[in-house]
Amino acid sequence: MVKSFTEIRRFNEAGLDAFRLFIDGSDEQCVRTLFPEEHLTSPAYTEVVMADIEIPLEGVVTKFDLGKSFVDNLSADQLRVLMSDNDVWPWINAFLGELIFRKKGNRFFTGATSRHIVERIGGRSSESHYRHLARSAVRGVMRYGEAAKVLLDGKPSEHSKLLEQIASRHGFASSPELVRLAERVYFDPTKGKVKSGAKSMGRGGIHRLIVVFEQLGRVYDVTAMNSDEILGILPRREFSRFLPDSVAA
Structure with a gap:
């Protein structure tokens, strides 16, 4: 179980391709293992965006808890950096492991790609930010504060x-x-x-x-x-x- 973020990374092109292959290669939206842990810190797949941070995850039960942990432990400038970079969010989901990919029998549920990678919907110019599990949690608390509880009452893995x-x-x-x-x-x-x-x-x-x-x-x-x-x-x-x-x- 992940205890905390001590850094934030983003996937490079190779990393994003590998993560997309992991999601798209699921069987009935389920996978047998989580995204390989060694890929999460490999310079072949990732690059550091923020270092020397502490975002605790112990006690995170709901999406609101997840968003609040980011908002409470990062500065406004750091949060703006995350919100402006779509490629940090697939990495964050992958790092969160079972918090995002809930156990379903002996497999892990992935769900739709838009839960993990910020995509455009049907060619429209507006991107599906609110469908991304981790980003929507952080953005909700940033924007609405405590009122975001009504939007983020489910588990981090739920839309x-x-x-x-x-x-x-x-x-x-x-x-x-x-x-x-x-x-x-x-x-x-x-x-x-x-x-x-x-x-x-x-x-x-x-x-x-x-x-x-x-x-x-x-x-x-x-x-x-x-x-x-x-x-x-x-x-x-x-x-x-x-x-x-x-x-x-």
Whole structure:
């Protein structure tokens, strides 16, 4: 089990090719062994981006924990360096090992390539940053702070439906207050997890919140409102089971 990062590396072209071959060569999105550990520090495959750092991983249970460990232990300048370099993130995923490649029987689950390598989707110019498991965790905490818990409540190896729905929509993703709204509506602080039914397509779920948000945007400038103001105009009957007690009545 990995205990901490003491350096950050990036894959060079040969390293990225080897890692992509590792992902693409999986059988039903599973592999029998993790990416070879010796490749992670080999100058034939990698180069150092940051040295003499300490990012502890002991106690990391959720994606939020993972993102917070990076944000709490790196400077703003160091975080900006990571965010500007797509090729550090495949290396970070590979280094994280079982935290990212969860055990499935006697094999390790890889999932889609976009979970590990930042790619373009269907030729579009926008890149799939939010689909990368480690990068989305760090970026979420950088951007939204504690409110990111609602987006990053699952394990580091899991892709969150709430994150997918919010991060893929620029109106939500660009406003910390709108993410704060989702956190207040769907995150249960007493249980430390997302409320049951929040990810559904039914009444009051995240899909409906997005539809209602878009409808309200035709009448109000919701992107300029804070979470209290938006809570005040949400339809009570539909969202009552998710709303905080102070506003549900």
